Amino acid sequence: MESSNNGSWSKYDKLAGLLAVGLFAGYFVQPIEAIIVAVVSPLLSPLAVWLPFSLFIVALAGTTGLYTAILQTKLRDNERMERLQAKMKTLQERVQTARNEGDEGELNELRSEQQELMQSQLKMMKESVRPMVWSLLITAPAFIWLRWVFTSPAAAVTPVAFFFPVIGQIAWTATVVGPLQVWLVWYIGASISSGYVSRKIAQQAL
Numbered sequence: 001m002e003s004s005n006n007g008s009w010s011k012y013d014k015l016a017g018l019l020a021v022g023l024f025a026g027y028f029v030q031p032i033e034a035i036i037v038a039v040v041s042p043l044l045s046p047l048a049v050w051l052p053f054s055l056f057i058v059a060l061a062g063t064t065g066l067y068t069a070i071l072q073t074k075l076r077d078n079e080r081m082e083r084l085q086a087k088m089k090t091l092q093e094r095v096q097t098a099r100n101e102g103d104e105g106e107l108n109e110l111r112s113e114q115q116e117l118m119q120s121q122l123k124m125m126k127e128s129v130r131p132m133v134w135s136l137l138i139t140a141p142a143f144i145w146l147r148w149v150f151t152s153p154a155a156a157v158t159p160v161a162f163f164f165p166v167i168g169q170i171a172w173t174a175t176v177v178g179p180l181q182v183w184l185v186w187y188i189g190a191s192i193s194s195g196y197v198s199r200k201i202a203q204q205a206l
Contacts, residue, residue, distance in 0.1 A: 006008070013130055020136040026144045033144055040145040053172075054162050054186065057146070061190035062143050062198065068135040069198040075131045083122050088117050143187075150183050 009017070026032040048056050091113055098106040150173055164170050172183040 009126075009130065012017055013133065016137060017133045020133045020140065023136060023140040023144075026140065033148060036141050036144050037148050040141050042143070044145055052162075057183070057187050058190040058194070060142055060146065062194035064135075064139045065194045067138050067189055068131070068197040069195070071131040071134050075127070075134070081128075084117065084120055084124060088114075088121070091117060146183070146187065150181070 003032065022032065023036065026036045044060070044199060047059075051059065091110060095110050095114070162170065162172065170182055171187075172181070174182045176182060176185050
């Protein structure tokens with residue numbers, strides 16, 4: 001997972017990308033889902049039984065969030081991206097000034113600079129996909145396993161319902177709105193709330 005300075009992907013990045021595509025297919029292809037579940041279950045099922053399930057989901061979301069935050073910190077050059085954005089903003093202001101003054105010579109030079117900056121931005125955008133690809137290697141199997149737990153009668157890992165303050169007992173598979181069920185809303189909420197903390201931890205640790 002070494003950092004790439006020229007925007008190109010290493011062979012490991014490409015391999016991770018292919019694997020990520022295969023894992024993502026597990027959302028839609030049942031045989032792939034079955035393979036993922038068979039690999040992940042020995043790791044997650046004991047924890048799901050040992051911890052209160054609502055806490056287990058929070059821990060799972062927090063762990064995957066921290067892993068993603070660490071990858072973003074290591075593989076994404078945020079400072080370089082900010083410098084490019086600042087240069088692009090300054091360049092746009094210079095272009096506007098040259099247009100107002102009718103300076104065609106200056107405009108031609110600035111257009112050349114714009115093209116170079118746009119090429120650099122495209123490379124940075126390509127690099128920014130790398131953390132997402134590597135994070136999918138963990139987040140996709142975890143989420144697919146969690147979905148399987150709630151949709152497969154054979155799972156028998158989680159309780160049917162849990163106690164929620166004010167509301168009381170509520171089924172994990174109860175519909176909140178549209179296709180969103182309670183377990184998915186709980187997982188998304190845990191991911192969002194832990195995401196900020198995870199990024200802070202990753203930035204301080206690295």
